Amino acid sequence: MKIKKKKFRILFYVSSISIILILALASNFLILHNMQVEQNVKLKQLSDFIISEKKSYLKNLIYGAIKDIELEKELLIKEKEQGITTFSSNKELQDLLKERAKYKIKNSILPDGSYIWVNKVINYDGGKDYGVRLVHPNLPQTEGMLLSTEMTDITGNFPYKEELEGVKENGEIFFEYYFKKLDTNFISRKLTFAKLYKEFDWIIASGVYLDDVNRLIEDQNAKIKAVYIKQLKFVNAIFLLGIFFAVLITYSFEKKIIRLIDFYNTEIYDKKSDFVSEKKFV
Numbered sequence: 573m574k575i576k577k578k579k580f581r582i583l584f585y586v587s588s589i590s591i592i593l594i595l596a597l598a599s600n601f602l603i604l605h606n607m608q609v610e611q612n613v614k615l616k617q618l619s620d621f622i623i624s625e626k627k628s629y630l631k632n633l634i635y636g637a638i639k640d641i642e643l644e645k646e647l648l649i650k651e652k653e654q655g656i657t658t659f660s661s662n663k664e665l666q667d668l669l670k671e672r673a674k675y676k677i678k679n680s681i682l683p684d685g686s687y688i689w690v691n692k693v694i695n696y697d698g699g700k701d702y703g704v705r706l707v708h709p710n711l712p713q714t715e716g717m718l719l720s721t722e723m724t725d726i727t728g729n730f731p732y733k734e735e736l737e738g739v740k741e742n743g744e745i746f747f748e749y750y751f752k753k754l755d756t757n758f759i760s761r762k763l764t765f766a767k768l769y770k771e772f773d774w775i776i777a778s779g780v781y782l783d784d785v786n787r788l789i790e791d792q793n794a795k796i797k798a799v800y801i802k803q804l805k806f807v808n809a810i811f812l813l814g815i816f817f818a819v820l821i822t823y824s825f826e827k828k829i830i831r832l833i834d835f836y837n838t839e840i841y842d843k844k845s846d847f848v849s850e851k852k853f854v
Contacts, residue, residue, distance in 0.1 A: 603807050604804065604807065607800060607803055607804070607807075608800075611796050611797070611800055614796060615789060615792065615793055615796065618789060618792055619785070619789055622785050622788060622789070623763070623785065626763060626780050626785065627746060627763070627765065629780070630746075630763070630764070630765035630778055630779065630780065631744075631765050633682070633686075633688070633765075633778050634688070634744075634765055634766075634767050634776055634777065634778055635767070637677060637680075637688055637776055637778075638767065638769055638776060640673070640676065641669065641673045641769065644669060644672050644673060644676070645665075645669050648665060648668055648669060648672075649665075666772070670772060674690065674706060674707050677689075677690060677707050677776075678707050678709060678712075680709075682778075684780065684781075684784065685753055685754040685755075685781070686778060686779070686780060687709040687710060687754060687778065688707070688709075688776065688777070688778045689705075689707050689708040689709065689710070689776075689777055689778070690705075690706040690707040690708075690774050690775070690776050690777075691703045691704065691705055691706065691719060691732075691735075691774070691775045691777075692704050692706050692772070692773055692774055692775075693736070693768075693773045693774075693775060694773075696736070696740060698721035698733060698736050698737075699720065699721060699722070700718075700720045700722065701718040701719070701720060702719060702720060702721055702732070702736065703718070703719040703732070703736075703775070704716065704717070704718055704719065705717050705718075705719055706774070709754070710751075710752065710753075710754050710755075719732055720732065721733035721736055725749045725750040725751065726750050726759055727749075727750055729748075729749045729750070731747065731749035731751075731764075734747045734749075735747060735764075735766050735775060735777070736775075738766065739766060739767065739768035739775055740768075743767065743768050743770075744765065744766065744767040744768065745765070745766055746763065746764070746765050747763075747764055747766070748761060748762065748763050748764070748782070749761075749762060749764070750762065751779070753781060760781045760782065760783045761781065761782045761783065762779045762780065762781050762782065763779055763780050763781075763782055764777055764778065764779035765777060765778060765779070
């Protein structure tokens with residue numbers, strides 16, 4: 573039976589080009605998917621690193637503030653020995669120490685709108701009037717007000733409750749909530765570290781706003797995306813070039829197969845038909 577070249581060509585090109593396109597698209601998808609995954613991993617690593625650095629900064633800041641209170645206590649005792657300061661009881665020493673600590677904390681100059689605040693715990697069981705705000709550079713007019721663990725931020729979080737439960741359980745806690753920025757009415761998400769100074773029943777805390785972190789991540793994301801787009805263009809160029817050469821090779825291969833078909837049709841099939849015809853007449 574003669575091989576029909578037209579049908580063969582259609583079948584050959586359809587199957588060959590389909591396979592080429594499927595393989596090329598699959599390869600392109602895998603490359604782009606891996607690039608996207610790599611981009612997400614880099615952003616996650618960057619975010620984790622920044623948050624880790626912020627946490628380290630806050631923890632060192634509050635530990636340093638507590639260390640300053642201890643050093644101030646030693647200084648007061650030395651001042652008494654030198655006759656510079658007088659106090660007759662441990663309560664008077666504590667009162668002097670508290671006033672100096674509050675003054676120093678209130679007047680601390682910190683970068684990026686950061687500050688330290690102090691809440692005194694009155695009732696460790698929480699609830700209404702569980703504590704009092706002693707120092708708050710962002711809301712100085714509210715110093716002395718009573719606090720409640722039922723207070724919420726704009727999203728419904730209970731920051732005072734979370735803070736109190738955290739320091740009761742572990743002595744310190746990292747937590748997040750929404751609060752207004754210093755000297756503005758702009759409210760943003762805030763990461764806070766709080767530690768209990770048990771001797772005074774003080775919760776000493778500080779925080780950083782995370783919108784700055786988000787902006788930094790967005791900037792890095794834009795840079796990574798720019799690199800990603802360049803890589804995407806390069807991959808697509810390679811993809812199209814690969815298809816071009818694959819089609820070229822397929823075309824060349826098809827020509828060779830057609831020559832084989834022609835050879836079969838003329839040299840083998842026709843001679844075989846002539847041989848069969850001659851045999852009939854013998």
